[in-house]
Amino acid sequence: MRPRLLLLIAILSVALSSGGSLPEQTVWSGLIIATNSPPIEPTPAEVTQIEGTLRKLFGYSQFQLIGEARKTLKTGEEDWLASSKYFSLHVDSRGEKADAYVLNLKLFQEQKLLLETKARLSKASPLIIRGPQVGDGQRPAFRSEHSSIAYATPKC
Amino acid sequence: MFMKTFEEKWTAWIDDQLTGRELEKFLASLPDRTAAEAEKQNAKQVGSLLREQAMALSNADFFSHQLRGRLDRENAPIRSEPDAIRTGWWTIRRLLWGGITSLAVFAICTVLVFREGTPPSQSQYLTQILGAQVDPTVSPNATITMFQKKDDHVTVLWVDGLQSLPPEYAAK
Numbered sequence: 001m002r003p004r005l006l007l008l009i010a011i012l013s014v015a016l017s018s019g020g021s022l023p024e025q026t027v028w029s030g031l032i033i034a035t036n037s038p039p040i041e042p043t044p045a046e047v048t049q050i051e052g053t054l055r056k057l058f059g060y061s062q063f064q065l066i067g068e069a070r071k072t073l074k075t076g077e078e079d080w081l082a083s084s085k086y087f088s089l090h091v092d093s094r095g096e097k098a099d100a101y102v103l104n105l106k107l108f109q110e111q112k113l114l115l116e117t118k119a120r121l122s123k124a125s126p127l128i129i130r131g132p133q134v135g136d137g138q139r140p141a142f143r144s145e146h147s148s149i150a151y152a153t154p155k156c
Numbered sequence: 157m158f159m160k161t162f163e164e165k166w167t168a169w170i171d172d173q174l175t176g177r178e179l180e181k182f183l184a185s186l187p188d189r190t191a192a193e194a195e196k197q198n199a200k201q202v203g204s205l206l207r208e209q210a211m212a213l214s215n216a217d218f219f220s221h222q223l224r225g226r227l228d229r230e231n232a233p234i235r236s237e238p239d240a241i242r243t244g245w246w247t248i249r250r251l252l253w254g255g256i257t258s259l260a261v262f263a264i265c266t267v268l269v270f271r272e273g274t275p276p277s278q279s280q281y282l283t284q285i286l287g288a289q290v291d292p293t294v295s296p297n298a299t300i301t302m303f304q305k306k307d308d309h310v311t312v313l314w315v316d317g318l319q320s321l322p323p324e325y326a327a328k
């Protein structure tokens with residue numbers, strides 16, 4: 001049976017709004033499956049700018065969004081969840097410091113915590129997290145894998 | 157009694173101040189009275205002339221002052237009107253340049269202070285991973301590697317050894 005190659009991606013993006021005394025920033029996060037199969041859906045716009053990097057890193061050619069979330073940060077201390085059917089990426093913002101967000105990220109497989117990380121997420125500098133492999137269940141060697149990717153980039 | 161010298165008696169005789177016995181004694185002492193008389197006449201003429209000239213130059217001090225003033229003005233170094241204006245503007249220009257220079261120095265110092273005081277935009281830097289962990293009971297064989305790809309401006313948290321999952325986990 002032909003193996004399937006998959007990649008899970010979580011994306012965070014930051015948008016600046018002109019209103020108000022403090023600029024509001026929107027963070028986008030997403031879970032993406034990477035695969036070498038023919039594309040079913042177009043690559044998400046948030047991933048397009050780092051698509052080349054993802055291809056170099058993981059060796060996959062196509063990227064499919066399976067879950068996303070968009071959060072406008074007002075206090076810088078919000079939390080949100082980007083989820084798919086089986087995976088979820090919980091993002092807990094602990095405030096802005098030196099023009100970057102300190103985030104606690106938790107990658108869940110259903111209710112099971114797979115990975116926990118703390119990062120200082122800078123604008124226009126994505127955080128890419130390689131998650132578990134996902135195989136077709138018929139091959140002892142998994143050729144597909146899931147990874148989560150998180151990044152923040154300013155939107156003008 | 158005070159004795160007058162010959163010169164004093166001579167001056168007094170010229171001025172017709174000698175009289176009586178004193179005059180006789182003086183005239184008797186003169187070696188050449190005719191020459192003395194001639195000299196007296198000459199002296200009187202000179203005196204008259206000087207008095208006339210003195211009358212004519214009664215405002216001599218005023219004219220002298222005027223004359224000196226004119227000479228001073230004529231001999232003074234010539235300074236044209238534009239020069240005078242330029243000299244006036246030179247002072248203002250110096251003030252202007254001083255002010256501009258001070259403002260420039262102040263602006264430079266302000267910029268330097270703000271650049272030192274304000275951290276550079278974090279967006280110029282890569283995302284930093286402050287820490288990462290997996291549950292060893294769930295993924296006992298998992299390993300975590302962190303690295304940055306500066307050329308692509310990405311930070312990667314590479315986790316190996318997580319439990320592999322069936323393909324249905326790729327569902328939306």
